[in-house]
Amino acid sequence: MIAVFIVVLVLSFWNFMTIAHEVEDMESAAIELSLAADIEIKFLKMISAAREFVQKEDTKSETETRNYSEQLLGAIAAAKKGITIESHQTLILEAEEAFKSYFADFEIVTKLKHEHAAYIT
Amino acid sequence: MIADLHEFVKEAEAESNDTLLTLSFEARQHAFLIQIYTGRFLLEQKQEYGAKISKEFELFQNYLDRMEAHLHTERERELHVELSTLRKTYHDIYWELRHDQEEIARLMDEAMPRFSAIIIKNTEQPEHEAAEREYEVRVRALKAIALVEAELLIIGGIGTVIGFIIAFSIARGISQPVSATTSVMDALTHGNFSVEVPAQDRGDEISEMARAVQIYQR
Numbered sequence A: 001m002i003a004v005f006i007v008v009l010v011l012s013f014w015n016f017m018t019i020a021h022e023v024e025d026m027e028s029a030a031i032e033l034s035l036a037a038d039i040e041i042k043f044l045k046m047i048s049a050a051r052e053f054v055q056k057e058d059t060k061s062e063t064e065t066r067n068y069s070e071q072l073l074g075a076i077a078a079a080k081k082g083i084t085i086e087s088h089q090t091l092i093l094e095a096e097e098a099f100k101s102y103f104a105d106f107e108i109v110t111k112l113k114h115e116h117a118a119y120i121t
Numbered sequence B: 001m002i003a004d005l006h007e008f009v010k011e012a013e014a015e016s017n018d019t020l021l022t023l024s025f026e027a028r029q030h031a032f033l034i035q036i037y038t039g040r041f042l043l044e045q046k047q048e049y050g051a052k053i054s055k056e057f058e059l060f061q062n063y064l065d066r067m068e069a070h071l072h073t074e075r076e077r078e079l080h081v082e083l084s085t086l087r088k089t090y091h092d093i094y095w096e097l098r099h100d101q102e103e104i105a106r107l108m109d110e111a112m113p114r115f116s117a118i119i120i121k122n123t124e125q126p127e128h129e130a131a132e133r134e135y136e137v138r139v140r141a142l143k144a145i146a147l148v149e150a151e152l153l154i155i156g157g158i159g160t161v162i163g164f165i166i167a168f169s170i171a172r173g174i175s176q177p178v179s180a181t182t183s184v185m186d187a188l189t190h191g192n193f194s195v196e197v198p199a200q201d202r203g204d205e206i207s208e209m210a211r212a213v214q215i216y217q218r
Helices: A002-056 A059-082 A086-120 B002-014 B018-044 B048-068 B074-189 B205-217
Strands: none
Touching: A002 A059, A002 A086, A002 B074, A059 A086, A086 B074, B002 B018, B002 B074, B018 B048, B018 B074, B048 B074, B074 B205
16 A cells, blocks of 8 residues: 555656646747737737828827837847747748838838928928 | 919909900819819828829810910910919929829838738747647646646545554554553452463553553562
8 A cells, every 4th residue: 555655656746747847838838929929919009000100190100100110129029039949930030021121111101201291281 | 373373363354355364264273173182182092083183284284275375465474484384393293292102002002011911920820839839738737737636635545544554553552452451450350360461571651561560460
């Protein structure tokens, strides 16, 4: 009986260690999920502000777009640092490049919109 | 353009030039429409105004051309030259704005959504994979927790049984020699001195008690 007791005790300890490892794994997955979701949320906020600027041509939405773009760059930097899976790192780098191109186009739109405003007024 | 056309109207009225007056009125009306449609085109960004503006420019030019034959004074000729220049400048700026508007529409509707799609796709993929991994790990962890719970129950059960056995053995180890010594003492009080006193070699308090009882036997 004591032998059974010891075997179950060892098994139980081993299972506790497994749970600890699973929890660590779960934590890393949760961190990765939150980092990727943060980029997406900030980007969606930024494009919403950018579209508002194109519609209204107001300073408020232009400033908001720029603020969100800075926050987004921060989120991308955090994801580059926090995401450990290599294939996901590649996706984040591609997303960063796409964001740079998006923002370069937004700068062109902003310049053209300011020119229009100057013509109208 | 409209200020010049106001002056044209006044000039034509002053010299009773009815044809020029009518043409100036018409040209002014189209100049107004050009302004209104251009403003709407820029503010509302509706492409449908493009065709209207082009048509109004055409009609305005048509009236300008017709006015040329009815210019009598030097001032009217000056104003006509000025109007033609203004019309050309306005028209050039309008086309520049229209081109820019098309460029903005192209960027907003084609180029930028393409980049948006890349960003959303590239962030959603790790999100989905991380969520799936989190779910799988959670299921595994829950299974391991259930196993540990069962193991703890077994450990608890076995521990209780072992504890019970140990407690029972200890109690029995104490109560049995005490009971035997009590029986010996009972026999001694009844004059039976041949009984053997048990538990004398245990090396504890019970053996001391047994040795004390043995004194009575002597």
